[in-house]
Amino acid sequence: MDFTIDSEQRDLVAAVRxxxxxxxxxxxxxxxxxxxxxxFTAWERLAEMGVLSLxxxxxxxxxxxxxxxxxxxxxxxxxxESIVLAGGLIEAVGSDEQKEExxxxxxxxxxxxxxxxxxxxxxxxxxxxxxTFSDGTLSGTKASVIHAERADLLVVSAATDAGTGLFLVxxxxxxxxxxxxxxxxxxxxxxxxTPAVPxxxxxxxxxxxxxxxxxxxxxYGHEALGAMQVALDTTVGYLKTRKQFGVTLNTFQALNFRAxxxxxxxxxxxxxxxxxxxxxxxxxxxxxxxxxxxSQSALQVNRAGRHIALDAIQLHGGIGMTxxxxxxxxxxxxxxxxxxxxxxxxxxxxxAATLTEHDVLDPIG
Amino acid sequence: xxxxxxPEDQAFREExxxxxxxxxxxxxxxxxxxxxxxxKEEWVESQQVxxxxxxxxxxxxxxxxxxxxxxxxxxxxxxEMQLAGVPQPxxxxxxxxxxxxxxxxxxxxxxxxxxxxANLDIWWAQGFSEPDAGSDLASxxxxxxxxGDEYVVNGQKTWTTxxxxxxWIFMLVRTDPKAEKKQQGISFLLIDMTTxxxxxxxxxxxxxxxxxxxxxxxxxxxxxxxxxxxxxxxxTYAKFLLGNERVGIAQVGASKRNxxxxxxxxxxxxxLERYAGRIVGLENELLALETTALRVAAHSDAGKPHPASxxxxxxxxxxxxxxxxxxxxxxxxxxxxxxxxxxxLNNRKVSIYGGSNEVQRTIIAGTILGL
Ligand SMILES: Cc1cc2nc3c(=O)[nH]c(=O)nc-3n(C[C@H](O)[C@H](O)[C@H](O)COP(=O)(O)OP(=O)(O)OC[C@H]3O[C@@H](n4cnc5c(N)ncnc54)[C@H](O)[C@@H]3O)c2cc1C
Numbered sequence: 001m002d003f004t005i006d007s008e009q010r011d012l013v014a015a016v017r018x019x020x021x022x023x024x025x026x027x028x029x030x031x032x033x034x035x036x037x038x039x040f041t042a043w044e045r046l047a048e049m050g051v052l053s054l055x056x057x058x059x060x061x062x063x064x065x066x067x068x069x070x071x072x073x074x075x076x077x078x079x080x081e082s083i084v085l086a087g088g089l090i091e092a093v094g095s096d097e098q099k100e101e102x103x104x105x106x107x108x109x110x111x112x113x114x115x116x117x118x119x120x121x122x123x124x125x126x127x128x129x130x131x132t133f134s135d136g137t138l139s140g141t142k143a144s145v146i147h148a149e150r151a152d153l154l155v156v157s158a159a160t161d162a163g164t165g166l167f168l169v170x171x172x173x174x175x176x177x178x179x180x181x182x183x184x185x186x187x188x189x190x191x192x193x194t195p196a197v198p199x200x201x202x203x204x205x206x207x208x209x210x211x212x213x214x215x216x217x218x219x220y221g222h223e224a225l226g227a228m229q230v231a232l233d234t235t236v237g238y239l240k241t242r243k244q245f246g247v248t249l250n251t252f253q254a255l256n257f258r259a260x261x262x263x264x265x266x267x268x269x270x271x272x273x274x275x276x277x278x279x280x281x282x283x284x285x286x287x288x289x290x291x292x293x294x295s296q297s298a299l300q301v302n303r304a305g306r307h308i309a310l311d312a313i314q315l316h317g318g319i320g321m322t323x324x325x326x327x328x329x330x331x332x333x334x335x336x337x338x339x340x341x342x343x344x345x346x347x348x349x350x351x352a353a354t355l356t357e358h359d360v361l362d363p364i365g
Numbered sequence: 366x367x368x369x370x371x372p373e374d375q376a377f378r379e380e381x382x383x384x385x386x387x388x389x390x391x392x393x394x395x396x397x398x399x400x401x402x403x404x405k406e407e408w409v410e411s412q413q414v415x416x417x418x419x420x421x422x423x424x425x426x427x428x429x430x431x432x433x434x435x436x437x438x439x440x441x442x443x444x445e446m447q448l449a450g451v452p453q454p455x456x457x458x459x460x461x462x463x464x465x466x467x468x469x470x471x472x473x474x475x476x477x478x479x480x481x482x483a484n485l486d487i488w489w490a491q492g493f494s495e496p497d498a499g500s501d502l503a504s505x506x507x508x509x510x511x512x513g514d515e516y517v518v519n520g521q522k523t524w525t526t527x528x529x530x531x532x533w534i535f536m537l538v539r540t541d542p543k544a545e546k547k548q549q550g551i552s553f554l555l556i557d558m559t560t561x562x563x564x565x566x567x568x569x570x571x572x573x574x575x576x577x578x579x580x581x582x583x584x585x586x587x588x589x590x591x592x593x594x595x596x597x598x599x600x601t602y603a604k605f606l607l608g609n610e611r612v613g614i615a616q617v618g619a620s621k622r623n624x625x626x627x628x629x630x631x632x633x634x635x636x637l638e639r640y641a642g643r644i645v646g647l648e649n650e651l652l653a654l655e656t657t658a659l660r661v662a663a664h665s666d667a668g669k670p671h672p673a674s675x676x677x678x679x680x681x682x683x684x685x686x687x688x689x690x691x692x693x694x695x696x697x698x699x700x701x702x703x704x705x706x707x708x709x710l711n712n713r714k715v716s717i718y719g720g721s722n723e724v725q726r727t728i729i730a731g732t733i734l735g736l
Contacts (some may be wrong), residue, residue, distance in 0.1 A: 260730045270660075355641055355648075363655055363659075
């Protein structure tokens with residue numbers, strides 16, 4: 001197993017970092033962007049740089065490297081939601097005509113797609129139940145759909161006689177939008193006899209949906225990882241400069257030890273999250289391998305993520321609670337990613353279901 | 366980034382697995398898997414099987430029996446050995462004194478000791494800690510005063526693991542009591558434990574066993590040629606040794622094997638559902654530990670542990686403890702009299718020795734985070 005990245009990948013990282021640290025050069029700028037419509041400002045330039053076509057052209061490794069850079073500045077642009085997940089589904093399931101119609105436009109930033117899958121009152125299950133498709137129309141409610149209001153194209157999962165299918169919708173629905181705690185927007189989307197066309201052949205697409213969600217989870221993991229890294233760096237910097245009792249806080253071993261524990265959590269999480277990408281990028285990995293890797297990664301996102309996010313606030317004291325200072329926003333985004341990928345209990349259950357299929361867990365293929 | 370082993374590494378893994386599961390006696394391996402104590406003879410027998418095949422000390426320089434392996438191959442060797450229940454080559458020999466002698470010793474001292482150390486013809490004990498020098502090891506007080514061609518050693522060591530089996534003991538001693546800093550004036554000295562004036566007294570631990578000892582030195586006369594490297598440079602060698610020790614404590618393979626046992630037992634007793642959450646959580650953390658070990662191995666220069674090896678020490682020891690806790694819990698009331706409860710108690714040691722986990726946090730906060 002080899003975790004090293006090549007020089008082309010390093011260049012990609014440098015280019016994306018250059019761009020997003022310029023667009024979101026401070027916590028203020030980012031906050032201003034999320035408070036204005038549509039809530040993100042790097043999209044066009046990411047498109048120009050070719051980043052939005054990566055999931056269609058490159059491997060999960062490149063996708064994850066980009067996600068990690070976005071996570072470091074907690075860029076509010078819906079790269080994983082729209083490109084990896086919704087775009088990924090169109091690429092995986094769409095007919096040739098649909099791909100031709102949409103993929104270039106998505107990569108160019110002209111069409112923003114989102115995937116409407118979760119349903120009110122349910123967990124992160126991949127199948128659809130309350131939204132149904134019949135006679136060319138959709139009925140039912142999806143929530144919470146990230147950036148549904150801004151979206152030009154909805155990919156919707158819906159129950160059909162054949163199982164869970166995928167459908168494309170451009171109009172004829174209502175979206176009731178709310179702000180999320182991490183500054184994004186999520187909507188309750190209601191379909192009522194909404195005209196929809198099947199994505200692809202129109203049959204059961206459960207497997208493709210599950211796979212796309214798992215690939216998105218793995219990319220989200222890197223977004224969380226980038227945010228965790230910066231939350232820790234910020235905290236360490238603060239301990240070195242903030243003075244109380246006439247000395248800097250890093251005079252107190254109790255605080256330094258907590259920071260050391262955050263580092264332990266971060267490095268262990270980095271290993272699993274990166275390993276999950278390596279699994280996703282390996283052509284021999286089955287859907288089941290990718291699902292297991294996504295769940296392992298999600299467990300780290302939730303556990304290490306909360307450990308780092310919450311202690312980063314605590315070690316800052318009051319300033320960590322303010323909307324003006326960055327660290328609380330990092331915490332909020334890390335927690336939000338946990339809510340997007342599925343929580344610890346959900347992924348523990350998923351992994352428990354296959355627990356007896358191996359005696360020891362072997363990370364190497 | 367790559368997940369699959371290369372065909373060569375895959376073949377290497379199979380070769381290791383085949384060797385460990387067929388050449389090392391099953392009666393020894395099953396004792397390890399049952400977490401029972403081994404006799405001295407069993408330790409020696411197993412290490413000699415490995416050494417005869419050139420597999421006891423792969424980390425040493427090639428001319429002294431080491432292997433020109435990649436870090437990944439070394440990881441595979443270690444992992445397969447533990448999964449098969451093969452006792453690891455005695456750490457005092459293979460990962461502590463051997464590498465110090467090989468790196469810092471004279472040609473003469475290498476020739477005297479290295480081959481016998483690899484073959485466990487000499488059983489080494491580690492004489493570092495003293496009653497008043499634990500985490501603050503450099504405050505040690507055992508003295509070695511030069512008289513002609515000999516050092517005269519006086520003082521006390523403690524916590525000497527398996528000192529009752531020891532033929533020789535490698536010591537940190539104070540050769541210059543007047544040195545300005547306490548780290549200066551320390552030397553690395555080898556002492557034959559049968560020398561007059563050496564007394565070993567057992568200490569009983571909370572699990573009831575006797576694996577550690579106090580060792581007393583009263584006017585023990587040691588030839589000067591038993592000094593390793595230079596006089597008063599012992600602290601440098603000790604730091605090198607402790608860095609290697611830290612890496613060895615992670616025990617990924619052993620924890621994985623023990624977790625598999627726990628899963629099997631929970632299933633046998635119809636308790637899998639009750640314990641599934643804990644098992645999944647531990648598998649996830651062991652995955653994190655193993656993939657971190659692979660990452661750290663890939664980035665460490667020969668002989669010098671990566672600073673993140675403190676992560677491996679902390680998490681590795683915690684997981685050893687957590688898995689033995691699970692094994693104990695699954696036994697229910699039977700744990701009151703079981704071996705596993707004693708192993709669980711015994712495993713409190715792994716977060717204390719090898720640089721306690723608090724010392725590792727100090728290293729992370731200081732050298733990595735700059736706090
Ligand atoms: C089973 C066992 C086997 C051992 N085998 C050997 C052996 O073979 N040879 C050998 O030489 N030694 C051996 N040791 C000794 C071991 O290395 C020491 O126990 C260890 O270094 C800790 O020292 P101490 O026990 O004196 O505890 P102390 O150093 O007194 O520490 C007490 C507590 O305070 C904490 N602490 C100490 N200093 C600090 C600090 N600066 N900041 C924060 N916390 C601190 C420690 O982490 C610990 O929790 C063994 C120990 C055990 C338990």
